[in-house]
Amino acid sequence: MRIINLNPDTDIGASAWFVDLEGHRLLMDAGMHPKREGRDGLPTFKPINNEDVDAIAISHCHHDHVGALPVALRHFPKAHVLMTELSYFIVERVLHNSVNVMTRQRDELGIKEYPLYTHDEVDDIAPVFQGFRYNREVEWAAFHKTRAGFPSPTLEFYDAGHTLGSAGIMIRGKKETLFYTGDVCFHDQTILRAARFEDVKADVLIMESTRGNRLVKKGFTRETEIERLTAAIQRALKRRGCVLIPSFALGRTQEILALLALLMREGKLKQQPVYIGGLGRVFTEIYDLEAHRTHRQHTNLQLREAHNLVVLEKGQAEKMKLSGGRIFVITSGMMAENTAAHDLAARMIGDERQSIFFVGYADPETPGGRLKAAKHGETFVFSPGAGRVTRRCDVQDFDLTAHANRDDLLDFVGQVSPRAVLLGHGGDESRKWFEEQIRARHPKIKIIQPQPGRTVEV
Ligand SMILES: [Zn+2]
Ligand SMILES: [Zn+2]
Numbered sequence: 001m002r003i004i005n006l007n008p009d010t011d012i013g014a015s016a017w018f019v020d021l022e023g024h025r026l027l028m029d030a031g032m033h034p035k036r037e038g039r040d041g042l043p044t045f046k047p048i049n050n051e052d053v054d055a056i057a058i059s060h061c062h063h064d065h066v067g068a069l070p071v072a073l074r075h076f077p078k079a080h081v082l083m084t085e086l087s088y089f090i091v092e093r094v095l096h097n098s099v100n101v102m103t104r105q106r107d108e109l110g111i112k113e114y115p116l117y118t119h120d121e122v123d124d125i126a127p128v129f130q131g132f133r134y135n136r137e138v139e140w141a142a143f144h145k146t147r148a149g150f151p152s153p154t155l156e157f158y159d160a161g162h163t164l165g166s167a168g169i170m171i172r173g174k175k176e177t178l179f180y181t182g183d184v185c186f187h188d189q190t191i192l193r194a195a196r197f198e199d200v201k202a203d204v205l206i207m208e209s210t211r212g213n214r215l216v217k218k219g220f221t222r223e224t225e226i227e228r229l230t231a232a233i234q235r236a237l238k239r240r241g242c243v244l245i246p247s248f249a250l251g252r253t254q255e256i257l258a259l260l261a262l263l264m265r266e267g268k269l270k271q272q273p274v275y276i277g278g279l280g281r282v283f284t285e286i287y288d289l290e291a292h293r294t295h296r297q298h299t300n301l302q303l304r305e306a307h308n309l310v311v312l313e314k315g316q317a318e319k320m321k322l323s324g325g326r327i328f329v330i331t332s333g334m335m336a337e338n339t340a341a342h343d344l345a346a347r348m349i350g351d352e353r354q355s356i357f358f359v360g361y362a363d364p365e366t367p368g369g370r371l372k373a374a375k376h377g378e379t380f381v382f383s384p385g386a387g388r389v390t391r392r393c394d395v396q397d398f399d400l401t402a403h404a405n406r407d408d409l410l411d412f413v414g415q416v417s418p419r420a421v422l423l424g425h426g427g428d429e430s431r432k433w434f435e436e437q438i439r440a441r442h443p444k445i446k447i448i449q450p451q452p453g454r455t456v457e458v
Contacts (some may be wrong), residue, residue, distance in 0.1 A: 007033075021174040039113050138155045179416060190298075206421075
């Protein structure tokens, strides 16, 4: 089996994996690096330019896994694109939104290469997308390359519990198997239930390592974290200040909306409008509509009925009054410039009554990451656009992650019992932790930290 990690960077970066299994070639994910600008954010396609790729399989619709799909299809115009049925309902919206974001960045930040693809191109490629149910075996090699005695390898999507439609991908050849976790969550979230990877065994495992640098403290539970967040929101609203919860549009927004709906039903929060973004609203609708296809809790909870959702229009974040206890669940999760979360935060940071609550990862080099790191009363550069600000508002961090904790992933390695593990989707420190722990527990497993663009034979 030949595998190439196409992430242009050694951190979480952009996910894209090339696999050659028994002479059939597959690309798993085609993501964009969230922090790099222009073409530097694309996967490195150079090492596979002369490869004949039959199919592209998408693990889930987050930008760092799917954002470069139109560019990947330029390299491999004959490839089929396979994803879960739930991702199929989402993927075009994500790509069109990506065109909009890139176009805005070209205009406002002067990044001339943007957009890297157009709305027309997204419409042109959409007919090759195919959606499959979880736990169906799909033959993915080009039909003309297979014949009796030389069947196609298969692919099967396993529910990864990370976001709507997310999947781990099992590849089965005649002799060998490979499992790719994608982004995975081994615990229940408020809506989505935990991954269903119970019967996964494979010869080779490609595993995410997002939280390898994060120790889960003794006594930590998601429930106590939710109680802490509830109390913090109650205090903020009592002060008549606003609450901003920066959230990705897909997944995180709906999880927080579900949590707020439960709190309102229990009378722990008073019923009030919740402000969300336009794309967050679209995905919330899909969460509601596809509840019956989703392995989830509260299947009877329709977020749009439970809430009075108000879509924040363009420019409103700069003008609206920030008093009277409003709740914003708004993109972007890391408060990238030119987003509503960034513009609201820029106005809230210096005001003691306001609260900003993080419920997910924010890279240290993003505005969100810098705000998280700033102490009360500290003056710091929030972003080039907003400049220097002094933090006077309440800033807190709540661990409601949609990624597996490291000990659960370590147990998973034991369960899969592969001959080799390839570590991806994590920083240096995280990968190092996993390498050491796996070596200590399973000395026979080969551990590989594949460098960008290098071919690995396993
Ligand atoms: Zn993800
Ligand atoms: Zn990811």
